[in-house]
Amino acid sequence: MSATKPTNLTREFTDAGAEFATITLTNPPLNLFDRAMMDALVADIAALTAQTPRAVLIRAEGKVVSGGVDVNVFDGLTVEQGAQLWRDLFGRIIHPLEALACPVVFAAHGLTLTAAFEMSLACDIILATPKAKFGLVETVVGLTPSMGGPQRLAERAGSGRAREFVMTGDLYDAATMADWGVVNAIHDDLDSAACALVTRLADGPTMAHAATKQIIEAWRSGGVAHADSVTPEVSGQLFGTADLRGAVRSFLEVGPGKATYRGE
Structure with a gap:
C-alpha cells in the first residue's frame, strides 16, 4: 500500500x-x-x-x-x-x-x-x-x-x-x-x-443533466411507465431555473447554440 x-x-x-x-x-x-x-x-x-x-x-x-x-x-x-x-x-x-x-x-x-x-x-x-x-x-x-x-x-x-x-x-x-x-x-x-x-x-445545463439522470434512473427502477410518471415533475422544475430561462431568451434573440449556463 x-x-x-x-x-x-x-x-x-x-x-x-x-x-x-x-x-x-x-x-x-x-x-x-x-x-x-x-x-x-x-x-x-x-x-x-x-x-x-x-x-x-x-x-x-x-x-x-x-x-x-x-x-x-x-x-x-x-x-x-x-x-x-x-x-x-x-x-x-x-x-x-x-x-x-x-x-x-x-x-x-x-x-x-x-x-x-x-x-x-x-x-x-x-x-x-x-x-x-x-x-x-x-x-x-x-x-x-x-x-x-x-x-x-x-x-x-x-x-x-x-x-x-x-x-x-x-x-x-x-x-x-x-x-x-x-x-x-x-x-x-x-x-x-x-x-x-x-x-x-x-459548461452545460447542469440541472437539466441532473434531471436526465433522474428520469433514466426512474426507467432503470420501474420501466418506461414509471419514468413517464416522474418526467412531468422532474422536467417541470427546470422551468424555474435561470439556465432554462436564459437559454430560451438566448434562442429567441440570437438563435440556437449561443446560450451560456451557470448551473442555476
Whole structure:
C-alpha cells in the first residue's frame, strides 16, 4: 500500500468558470481496491456529494487502471461479513456515485478489472483507449461480481452478454465493449478527449443533466411507465431555473447554440 492516499481529488474550473472535479487512482502499479483505496473513494465521493461540481472525471495513473480487488480483503470473512462488505460498497461508493447531480465520466486507459470496472458502470459515460481491456474475473476466487457489475452490464449490453462476461471471466477489449454498448467512445488520446468532454459537460445545463439522470434512473427502477410518471415533475422544475430561462431568451434573440449556463 502506498504511504500516501491512494486517490487524489482535485477541483478545477473551465474557461467559462464551471467547476469540475477529477478523482484519480494513484496507487500503482496495480491500483488495487484494498481497504485504503475503498476508504479513500468513500471519502472522495462523500466530498463530491457535499459540494457537487458540474461534472466529474474518474481516471487512473500507472500502466493499468486497476488490477481489481486485493484478495486479502476477502480472506476469512464470514457470510454476514461478506454481505456487509457489499452493503457498504453499494451504500458508500456505487449508489452515491450514481446519485451525483452532474455528469460523471470514467476514462479507462488500460486493464480495468473487477471493482474498477463495476465502478465505471455506475458512471454516466465510459471512454477508453484502443488498448484498454475489461474483465470481471471474480470466478478465480469462487465469487461473483457484487458491486453491481452484472446487472449494470446487463443493462448496457443485455443479459446474455453479461452472463458470458461474468461466467467466462475472460478479458474483453475496448472495441468489443463499444460494440456491446458498454464503452461510449474510443480515443487514442484519451486524456485530451476526456478533458474536452468533461469541460463541455461542466459548461452545460447542469440541472437539466441532473434531471436526465433522474428520469433514466426512474426507467432503470420501474420501466418506461414509471419514468413517464416522474418526467412531468422532474422536467417541470427546470422551468424555474435561470439556465432554462436564459437559454430560451438566448434562442429567441440570437438563435440556437449561443446560450451560456451557470448551473442555476
